[in-house]
Amino acid sequence: MITKKVSKKDIRKLLGTWNQECNVIVPSRVDGVVGMAAWDNQDISFLDWYRNTVIPPKSCFLPKSEVMMSFKKNENGYNLEVPTNEHWQVIFGVRPCDARANAIIDHVFAVTYDDYYYISKRRNTLLVGLSCTNPYDSCFCTSSNIDPTESEYVDLMFTDIGDDFVIEDFTGGGKALLNMSNTLKKVTKADIDKIKEVKAASVSKIKKTVDTENADRKLGSLFNDTDYWERISAKCISCGICTFLCPTCFCFDINDEMIRKQGARYRGWDSCSFRSYTRMPMENPREEKWRRVRQRVCHKFEFFPMNLGINACVGCGRCIRSCPVNWDITQVIAGLPAEAGIKSGK
Numbered sequence: 001m002i003t004k005k006v007s008k009k010d011i012r013k014l015l016g017t018w019n020q021e022c023n024v025i026v027p028s029r030v031d032g033v034v035g036m037a038a039w040d041n042q043d044i045s046f047l048d049w050y051r052n053t054v055i056p057p058k059s060c061f062l063p064k065s066e067v068m069m070s071f072k073k074n075e076n077g078y079n080l081e082v083p084t085n086e087h088w089q090v091i092f093g094v095r096p097c098d099a100r101a102n103a104i105i106d107h108v109f110a111v112t113y114d115d116y117y118y119i120s121k122r123r124n125t126l127l128v129g130l131s132c133t134n135p136y137d138s139c140f141c142t143s144s145n146i147d148p149t150e151s152e153y154v155d156l157m158f159t160d161i162g163d164d165f166v167i168e169d170f171t172g173g174g175k176a177l178l179n180m181s182n183t184l185k186k187v188t189k190a191d192i193d194k195i196k197e198v199k200a201a202s203v204s205k206i207k208k209t210v211d212t213e214n215a216d217r218k219l220g221s222l223f224n225d226t227d228y229w230e231r232i233s234a235k236c237i238s239c240g241i242c243t244f245l246c247p248t249c250f251c252f253d254i255n256d257e258m259i260r261k262q263g264a265r266y267r268g269w270d271s272c273s274f275r276s277y278t279r280m281p282m283e284n285p286r287e288e289k290w291r292r293v294r295q296r297v298c299h300k301f302e303f304f305p306m307n308l309g310i311n312a313c314v315g316c317g318r319c320i321r322s323c324p325v326n327w328d329i330t331q332v333i334a335g336l337p338a339e340a341g342i343k344s345g346k
């Protein structure tokens with residue numbers, strides 16, 4: 001529900017108010033790469049970036065690397081210490097595609113399995129969305145039924161209407177954030193008209209589309225077609241960038257490191273694109289590259305729809321923008337033979 005607006009010149013004040021009560025995370029450039037990081041209480045240049053971050057907000061719940069526990073040897077065995085995550089955080093600037101992606105990953109870490117490390121961060125988080133009013137050419141969120149200016153998965157949604165951001169609130173947590181601030185103004189009839197205009201224009205700026213209708217059935221019927229997958233995977237170099245940056249990919253690896261009787265267990269991102277993936281517990285069942293590429297495509301467009309009734313691709317376009325060999329998942333989906341999976345009734 002649209003209730004308030006905030007002037008762009010007051011955003012620093014608004015975030016500052018929130019930052020007194022909890023950790024505010026914003027889009028930030030860290031070591032030259034744009035991801036999400038703690039706000040420095042000053043810089044709001046991210047408001048001019050318009051588009052989604054290179055590293056998605058999944059990193060706030062499933063960090064690139066995190067300590068699961070630290071341990072120290074004593075005379076009876078080991079002292080173990082598990083980190084706690086009790087602090088509240090507000091993640092500001094979550095794009096609608098990434099908000100949907102978070103909800104998809106929730107199924108893995110918080111619905112089908114209770115992952116302490118993920119849940120302890122996720123449950124203490126409020127998400128503040130930011131409409132995409134100027135998307136990349138490679139964004140195709142509308143093909144995943146996502147509106148670049150709307151989301152049911154955030155607590156608040158901000159939309160740029162010029163000098164102000166109009167704010168929609170969706171949850172009690174979102175309302176509580178608004179109640180903390182004295183910098184907000186009431187929306188006018190003109191603001192409501194303007195936001196409708198901005199939303200329609202934003203949707204029309206998403207030019208890239210892909211028809212995902214029946215993709216799951218088509219992929220199912222092609223699953224054992226080795227020639228097809230060898231052709232599709234030919235130029236992939238298995239660098240894993242697409243999976244690391246994908247907001248719905250969640251594979252991880254666990255390693256213990258110990259020096260002089262003390263150390264830590266770490267969890268870090270892993271990728272099904274790697275030949276060495278899952279080698280530690282046994283062997284990678286996908287030794288050949290084509291099997292790994294098939295896994296990635298089918299994971300998004302066949303297995304997730306089969307198990308949860310939803311595509312696990314939100315159309316953020318990161319894998320397309322970052323692939324060093326211009327491998328484009330939309331070309332694969334668009335190029336699926338029309339009759340595959342339909343004639344056979346699979």
Ligand code: SF4
Nearest residue numbers: 236237239240242323
């Ligand atoms: S980013 Fe491109 S080259 Fe690297 S694993 Fe993904 S598809 Fe292959």
Ligand code: SF4
Nearest residue numbers: 246313314316317319
């Ligand atoms: S598969 Fe590519 S476009 Fe789809 S959600 Fe992952 S990174 Fe984004």
